[in-house]
């Protein structure tokens with residue numbers, strides 16, 4: 551199977567967040583889409599190992615924002631490669647709260663949606679949540695970040711919890727064992743810091 555075929559699928563980059571009993575969680579996803587128009591329903595696909603999945607499972611509400619092209623790797627690295635179990639991801643970014651007290655990032659975003667879970671499907675590693683949109687807002691005019699732009703311009707990578715993770719992607723150099731970023735060169739400088747997840751050179755492995 552040529553896994554590069556999956557990079558031909560066009561999708562955007564989003565951030566989903568939720569809160570339950572005062573604990574907030576959020577992560578980057580590329581699996582947000584509209585599924586029906588009447589009522590307006592959307593779906594997200596979340597890995598069971600992501601803390602955000604556990605919080606959504608309890609709260610039954612989530613908020614999705616659409617990232618725009620100005621989103622930097624600090625924002626994506628925090629929400630896409632670290633866990634809300636360990637840190638408060640919202641601390642260092644501009645945020646707001648929706649009507650259900652769910653915090654969401656409101657910098658570098660084009661639109662936001664408040665969603666109430668109606669159905670869920672267990673698909674093994676992930677849960678697909680289908681939710682009704684309660685509120686929708688346009689938050690900016692900057693062009694939205696596509697998954698292709700993230701890979702080609704931002705040189706971003708995808709961690710193993712993402713639905714679109716490719717374990718056999720071929721390349722050479724040194725791979726960050728935390729986020730999958732590839733340093734193309736040899737040797738890897740001892741003081742190298744991963745530009746995606748800020749991990750030190752010692753966690754890199756030769757590929």
Ligand SMILES: Cc1cc2nc3c(=O)[nH]c(=O)nc-3n(C[C@H](O)[C@H](O)[C@H](O)COP(=O)(O)O)c2cc1C
Nearest residue numbers: 577578579580596597600601602630633634711712
């Ligand atoms: C580009 C990109 C796309 C991602 N897409 C998804 C996705 O669709 N579903 C998912 O569960 N995780 C996805 N992830 C992985 C989560 O963002 C990541 O595992 C995050 O650290 C989970 O944080 P949490 O434990 O706070 O929930 C993606 C990450 C990146 C960088």
